[in-house]
Amino acid sequence: MANLKIFVLAVALKGLTQAAGILPDGPLNGSVGGSVMFTTSLTEADGPFDGVTWSFGVSTIIQHTPTNNLTYPAYEGRITFFPSTASLELKDLTLDDGGQYNVNVFPDRSGRTKLDVYAPVSSVTVTPQSSDLVEFSSFSLTCSSSGPSLSFIWMNSSSEVTSSDRVQITDGGSTLTVVNVTRYDEQSYRCRVFNPVSEGISDPVNILVSYGPENTKMSASPSQEFYEEGSDISLSCSADSRPSAQFTWFVNGTKLPDSGPELTLRNIQFSQRGDYSCQAFNSRTLTNETSPSILISALQKISRVSIKASTEQIIEGSSVTLTCEASGSSPSRTWKKDGSDLNLSENVTLSEDNTVLTFKAVKKENSGEYVCLVRNPVSSSEAKFTIVVNYGPENVQIEGKDLINENDQIKLICSAESTPSATFTWRLNGSEIIGSSAEFLKEKAQSSDSGTYTCEAKNTVTEKQSTAEHELHVRTGCSSGCSAGCIARIIVGCLVVAAASAGGFTVYKKRHNREPEPPPQNTEENDVYEEMSTVYQNVGK
Structure with a gap:
């Protein structure tokens, strides 16, 4: 005990002459019932310490030496001392614990700081x-x-x-x-x-704030400028207001018996047309405000749309009109051709109200489907009309062979551009042939079938007709179906047989006692010619 008193005195005297400031700057804050940690800046490397004293004001809290700890009664159970760093924890704080705290570490370290203790909020x-x-x-x-x-x-x-x-x-x-x-x-x-x-x-x-009414406005559902007669229309009124506003309704300035934020017009008729408005009232602010009005109009639905042509049979070059008729309020008309917008020209024109479509001289390219779309703000409907321009026949042509052998098939096909399709008449060398189809067919050709074939195409609507001609030659006799060499051998054979009869030879010679025709240029035909000439000369001898 005597040694401890000597240590305390020595530390006190040392602390008066040298302060190292080993505690953090204050004040430190503590809460009633809580704890606070007085942490020094010392580390274990700074120790071991010869002695440590902690004090609160003039009251000692603890004295520590390497061999002894002395905790003063007022702090028994309330502190924890850390010898390795000389730090101190103080628990169960009260408001009375607020003040200045000091630490002295022998031989030459010390520090002081302040603690403020607060009661919880x-x-x-x-x-x-x-x-x-x-x-x-x-x-x-x-x-x-x-x-x-x-x-x-x-x-x-x-x-x-x-x-x-x-x-x-x-x-x-x-x-x-x-x-x-x-x-x-x-x-x-x-x-x-x-x-x-x-x-x-x-x-x-x-905090509740009453205000308004302000920004009073109304809307219509469905929202549109015009309505079809018989429609149901719902009008809604709203306003920025607290408390919620009360609403009354007006038409053309006259108050209606209806109230509330909604007004329903059922099966509306033209007689109900007018400017509708609503008025909002706030019972707390005692003010009111009227909305801008909305014009409600009713129109008759578009119906009975049709297209009528000025003539039943439309012939190329004639003048034709299409008239688009319809019932309903304020109709407007739009024309299309084959699904695309109609192209107008000097030949194709529309009346000022688009009701009448005029073709000054209709052409075959004017054929197609025409649509007249009639609409007003509440409805639309359309009608279709197909123009068929009757024309022709034009560009009459005959397709087929111009040289065939006897007993071969004759097949000629006649074609013509025409609406409606043309009817056909066939002639051979000016004489009409039985049959009226576009195809002339004969299974076995004869020599009498050679000649000029004429196809006459006729349009029963335009009453126009047009023709085409085709030359056909049917090869007959021994030469039918043979090559030039074959023909030569056949002829030679024929002449030999003929030579067996003197009378026949005489007739043959008489009939052929004339200058031979010049030889042909083709090599094979020339060989035939020479062979026939030799035979002819021998027979003549």
Whole structure:
């Protein structure tokens, strides 16, 4: 014990002459019932220490030597000492624990710091002066809480409230006043109270602001400029207002018996046409506002659309009109051809109201499907008409062989451009042939079938006709179907047989006693010619 007293005295004297400042700058903050840690800047490498003394003001907390610890009665069970760093933890804090704390580490280290102890924040409440306001009035909120050294922050639904030309925060922050209240001030407000060791927040207080009516407007469903007679129309009225506005209805300035935000017009007729409006009224602000009006009009639906042609049979080159007829209110007409917009020209024109489509001289390219679309703002309908331009026959042609052998098939095909399709008549050398189809067919040709074939095409609607001719030669006799050499041998044979009869030879000679024709140029035909000449000369001898 004597050694401990000598150590304390030595440390005290050393501390008066040299302070190393081994504690953090203060103040440190503690909460009633909580704990605080006095941590020195020393480490285990700085030890071991000859002695350590902690004190609060003039009262000793603990004295420590390598061989002994002495904790003073007021701190028994409330402290934890850490010999390796000379640090100290103080528990179960009370308001009386606030003050200056010192540590002396022998031989030459010391430090001092301050501890502030606070009671926890509790019982935070907000009291409104009024919570149901009319726009452009004022309100105040007062915040209260238990505990000393309190600070206040006001929060609305989304952020912190700060002072401005309309917002005043007074009484150390505990009172919030808002002047010229607007609808945007209608939200929840809270008060946040705090001290260095704790904080608390109040329950929300809802501020309600009555305003309006404003922005009173109405709408129609379905929304359109014109309505078909017999339609049901729903009118809706709305306004920015708190509390919700009450509504009355007017047509052409005359009040209707209906009330409420909805007005339904059923099976509307032309007689109900007019300017409709609604009026909103706020029972709290005692003001009203009337909406802009909406014109409600009814139209008759488009019906009985048809296209009528000026003639039943449309012949190329004639003048034709198509008239689009329809019933209903305010019809407008649009024409299309084969699904595309109609192209007008000097030959194809429309009347001023698009009712009559005129072809000054109709052409075959004007054939196609024509559509007249009739519409008004509430309906539409269409009619179709197909123009068939009758023309022709044109470009009459005959297809087939011009040289065949006897007993071969004759096949000739006649074609013509014509609407409707042409009928056909065949002639051979000017004489009509039985049959009227586009194809002339004979299974076995005869020599009498050689000649000029004429195909006559006729259009029964245009009453026009056109012809084409085709020359056909049918080869007959021994030469039929043989080559030039074959023909020569056949002829030679024939002449030999003929030579057996003197009479026949005489006749033959008489009939052929004339100068032979010049030889042909083709090699094979020339050989035939020479062979025939030799035979002829021998027979003649």
